[in-house]
Amino acid sequence: MTKKLIFLLAFFVFSNAYSQSSYDFGDDKYRPNMGQSGKDVIWIPTGNELVTKMLKIANVGPSDLVYDLGAGDGKIAIAAAREFGARAVGIEYNPEMAALGQRNAERAGVANRVKIIQGDIFKEDFTKATVVTLYLLPELNQQLRPTLLKMKPGTRVVSHAFDMADWQPDGEIDNPPKGYFWIVPANVSGEWALDSFDSKTSTILNLSQKFQYVGGNLTMGKKMQPILNAELKGDKLQFSYVDDIGNLRTVRMTFNGTDVKGEENSAYMIRSFSGFKR
Numbered sequence: 426m427t428k429k430l431i432f433l434l435a436f437f438v439f440s441n442a443y444s445q446s447s448y449d450f451g452d453d454k455y456r457p458n459m460g461q462s463g464k465d466v467i468w469i470p471t472g473n474e475l476v477t478k479m480l481k482i483a484n485v486g487p488s489d490l491v492y493d494l495g496a497g498d499g500k501i502a503i504a505a506a507r508e509f510g511a512r513a514v515g516i517e518y519n520p521e522m523a524a525l526g527q528r529n530a531e532r533a534g535v536a537n538r539v540k541i542i543q544g545d546i547f548k549e550d551f552t553k554a555t556v557v558t559l560y561l562l563p564e565l566n567q568q569l570r571p572t573l574l575k576m577k578p579g580t581r582v583v584s585h586a587f588d589m590a591d592w593q594p595d596g597e598i599d600n601p602p603k604g605y606f607w608i609v610p611a612n613v614s615g616e617w618a619l620d621s622f623d624s625k626t627s628t629i630l631n632l633s634q635k636f637q638y639v640g641g642n643l644t645m646g647k648k649m650q651p652i653l654n655a656e657l658k659g660d661k662l663q664f665s666y667v668d669d670i671g672n673l674r675t676v677r678m679t680f681n682g683t684d685v686k687g688e689e690n691s692a693y694m695i696r697s698f699s700g701f702k703r
């Protein structure tokens with residue numbers, strides 16, 4: 426815990442948390458201390474400016490359900506509801522802190538949309554979230570990563586200060602300290618048979634994937650060629666290929682488990698197709 430404390434306090438020194446002099450840490454019932462120990466990580470609140478930037482980069486809106494893992498005094502969940510109209514749940518292990526967070530939500534007038542629950546982030550189910558926010562530690566992000574990657578494709582994840590090792594972010598906030606943003610990618614790797622992609626011949630799309638990075642090839646009849654500029658965002662994949670007469674065509678696909686639907690565009694036509702995983 427000493428190492429973690431020094432680590433996080435160092436981040437705190439360089440963060441905008443000091444600028445929160447007017448921030449009320451606690452109330453008559455409970456006054457938490459900055460840097461106090463928590464189950465897996467100490468409590469330090471994210472600075473107000475970074476909270477807003479984290480929710481903005483995740484494009485949080487009224488249809489979202491935001492989960493803040495390790496919610497502290499509830500400030501991220503409260504901001505998600507108050508500034509962005511979302512519903513939000515904060516999971517906080519420390520019962521006094523969780524109760525303070527709920528009282529803060531009441532004082533902020535958003536208790537109808539915010540719940541701060543007492544619980545362990547490694548035991549509670551947060552898979553219904555459309556947005557997950559984190560201010561934890563690198564190793565905790567790593568432990569959560571498999572669960573996050575199994576969430577619904579398109580779920581947004583934002584982390585204050587700490588990255589996800591070799592899962593590269595889709596966006597970054599240059600504060601400092603930094604924020605990192607990811608979109609959970611669909612699992613698209615494998616062989617996809619595409620119906621009605623080409624009226625004359627069968628089409629197979631072979632994809633390999635590392636997180637949101639995708640490569641592969643398209644086989645139409647006997648001709649195989651690489652896909653170009655592939656971009657996977659959640660359940661949506663876009664790529665290009667050069668057709669047999671040298672035209673660049675763009676393909677957009679939406680994955681739903683083992684089914685896929687898509688559209689192919691060239692300068693002179695749009696064609697819809699569907700497919701399935703072989």
Ligand SMILES: C[S@@+](CC[C@H](N)C(=O)[O-])C[C@H]1O[C@@H](n2cnc3c(N)ncnc32)[C@H](O)[C@@H]1O
Nearest residue numbers: 463464465466469470471495497518545546560
């Ligand atoms: C660095 S603070 C972040 C607080 C808040 N998310 C924010 O950004 O302002 C981390 C919080 O996680 C809580 N915590 C630590 N381990 C936890 C666990 N296993 N489950 C739930 N909360 C935990 C701590 O008590 C602390 O309040």
